[in-house]
Amino acid sequence: MILSLAPMEGITGHVFRRVHADCFGALDRYYTPFIAPPRVGCAFKGKAVRELDPVANEGLDVVPQLLTKDADEFVWAAGLLAGMGYAEVNLNLGCPSGTVVAKGKGAGFLARPEELEAFLADVCERSPLPVSVKTRLGLEHDEEYERLLDIYCGLPLAELIVHPRVRADQYDGSPRRKLYGKTLERAPFPVAYNGDVFAPADYDALLAAWPETRHVMLGRGVLANPALPRELRAGAPLSLDELRAFHDGLLEAYAAEMGGNAVFRMKEWWSYAKGSFVDPVAVWRHVRKGKRLDEYRTAAARVFEDERLAGA
Ligand SMILES: Cc1cc2nc3c(=O)[nH]c(=O)nc-3n(C[C@H](O)[C@H](O)[C@H](O)COP(=O)(O)O)c2cc1C
Structure with missing residues (x-):
């Protein structure tokens, strides 16, 4: 396949x-x-x-x-x-x-x-x-x-x-x-x-x-x-640590490419990724607050500390 x-x-x-x-x-x-x-x-x-x-x-x-x-x-x-x-x-x-x-x-x-x-x-x-x-x-x-x-x-x-x-x-x-x-x-x-x-x-x-x-x-x-x-392919389900590592890698790669505009890219990704969490509304509430890169990093860190993946 x-x-x-x-x-x-x-x-x-x-x-x-x-x-x-x-x-x-x-x-x-x-x-x-x-x-x-x-x-x-x-x-x-x-x-x-x-x-x-x-x-x-x-x-x-x-x-x-x-x-x-x-x-x-x-x-x-x-x-x-x-x-x-x-x-x-x-x-x-x-x-x-x-x-x-x-x-x-x-x-x-x-x-x-x-x-x-x-x-x-x-x-x-x-x-x-x-x-x-x-x-x-x-x-x-x-x-x-x-x-x-x-x-x-x-x-x-x-x-x-x-x-x-x-x-x-x-x-x-x-x-x-x-x-x-x-x-x-x-x-x-x-x-x-x-x-x-x-x-x-x-x-x-x-x-x-x-x-x-x-x-x-x-x-x-x-x-x-x-x-x-x-x-x-019958492999292991997503873990929160994996998602965090992926998120951090994506953020840093976008930041290196486009500076502060990385925040917009990440929010677009979150509009889909929030659906993997138990409480997508709470995830979005955290994430949408971050406007500058530093604010965004803090907001995203809160998600990974406070929120749980659905099915985990
Ligand atoms: C934000 C967004 C951007 C897209 N951009 C393209 C594109 O550049 N070329 C394309 O053929 N389809 C594009 N699509 C359609 C997707 O490739 C895909 O056909 C669609 O999301 C349905 O598949 P899915 O249900 O697996 O997401 C886009 C879809 C979305 C939501």
């Missing part, structure tokens, strides 16, 4: 990947949060350079994810990525953000199946790297997926990662796992499942229904419980 870490913009970037791998062992694969390709002829800039730096990702199997509807830019970026040593490039067809969708990218591209088909056929032919896709079921309705799946099945994709929600769901409601199952039945290429695997029971239910599952991508579940991949 391949267990991978989902791309999560602002969260599962190179800092998170490294600290998580150091504390809990590397996952089988990581996807970068979406990156906009540079203009044809230009290099990656700024944040993307740090995210893609082969040194920062050494020893980890990382697949860069691109967000674009421009085939020339995709192919150009794939060439740059090939030159950096990457072995696959992923296309984001799921981002639900209003600005992204309005530009016809991410989940917005799903509303234009003809254009999408032409784009994918073109990039699959010209990309120097194999192309995988991470998709939702559609923009508004599950019924849109029939047509999209027809399109995907006619293309030489390296892999199709299915997050079985539509854009209108954002992250609410339940993933429609049957449509993942339908994808497994039909696709001539490898398929991965993504969505709402938060605990071993979710994983076991997925595998019981679709034992042929070969790749599960984990997102919020790993943010809430960084030991989740180990637990899915």
Whole structure:
């Protein structure tokens, strides 16, 4: 089974990947949060350079994810990525953000199946790297997926990662796992499942229904419980000491990268991690008080002294 870490913009970037791998062992694969390709002829800039730096990702199997509807830019970026040593490039067809969708990218591209088909056929032919896709079921309705799946099945994709929600769901409601199952039945290429695997029971239910599952991508579940991949493989549950060591490593790595802004990153992580505690409201009350780094360190220390992990 391949267990991978989902791309999560602002969260599962190179800092998170490294600290998580150091504390809990590397996952089988990581996807970068979406990156906009540079203009044809230009290099990656700024944040993307740090995210893609082969040194920062050494020893980890990382697949860069691109967000674009421009085939020339995709192919150009794939060439740059090939030159950096990457072995696959992923296309984001799921981002639900209003600005992204309005530009016809991410989940917005799903509303234009003809254009999408032409784009994918073109990039699959010209990309120097194999192309995988991470998709939702559609923009508004599950019924849109029939047509999209027809399109995907006619293309030489390296892999199709299915997050079985539509854009209108954002992250609410339940993933429609049957449509993942339908994808497994039909696709001539490898398929991965993504969505709402938060605990071993979710994983076991997925595998019981679709034992042929070969790749599960984990997102919020790993943010809430960084030991989740180990637990899915029948390993020991998360301990408070481990969580504290992970937290401290993450904080110091973010502080080294972005100074005081590390506090915002940590609070975003806590918005998921608080769910692993008996009293998430109390955890959040502590954490939200810290504005500066020193205040934040004191507030976080209180959490680890006063609060208990659920199930511990
Ligand atoms: C804050 C946030 C940022 C995300 N950023 C990305 C992204 O950059 N690319 C992408 O394909 N999906 C992105 N996603 C979606 C996740 O990769 C994943 O599909 C989603 O969280 C469902 O999986 P989960 O239930 O395991 O979390 C993001 C989700 C969240 C909540």
